[in-house]
Amino acid sequence: MNDHPESLTRRVFVALAPPDDAKDELARALEPAYAAYPQLRWNRIEDWHITLAFLGELPSAAVPLLQPxxxxxxxxxxxxxxxxxxxxxFDQRLLWSGIDGDLDGLQLLAADVRDVVRACGIDFKDRPLRPHLTLARARRDDPSSVPQAAAGLTAFVGRPWRTERLHLVGSNIGRGPGPIHYRDIEAWRLGSDSTGP
Incomplete structure (x- = not known):
């Protein structure tokens, strides 16, 4: 919260993040798309995440309630x-990579996160979970780049990985049309109260 002390609100979400080697693997698969579609607004690799609950603009004072x-x-x-x-x-404007693996567990984790947020008295739009990793966005006058880039990813299958942390993230939105960047407010190791694998 110290990076924007003047802000009375902050855009916040709860997410998972793939490990660096999984992100690097996908980035290598995207190299032809990076070259072919430079006009897309590509997300920074370090900002790739799987949103479990998008909470929207919250009063800065509400964030500490969520952390414990x-x-x-x-x-x-x-x-x-x-x-x-x-x-x-999505809508020919947002390019994503899909999520594979324990999708039932992912749905359960997202439901539990949303229950916790509501129990903290925070109101948010509870949209159905559509697990994905957002990669790029197209400009309004470019209806073809995103579908073409998506077609180039259909055969991609990344190596499996274990989630390690649950992240509470704040977006750092500057003025103008520049990219959105994200920063962890805090992150917690999953399953840290057990000694299981």
């Missing part, structure tokens, strides 16, 4: 085995 509750949830929730697979698009 999410820490407790993470400690009691097992790590998940996931992977990145294929690609697709």
């Amino acid at each position: 509750a999410l820490a407790g949830l993470a400690a009691s929730h097992p790590a998940l085995r996931l992977g990145l697979r294929g690609g697709g698009h």
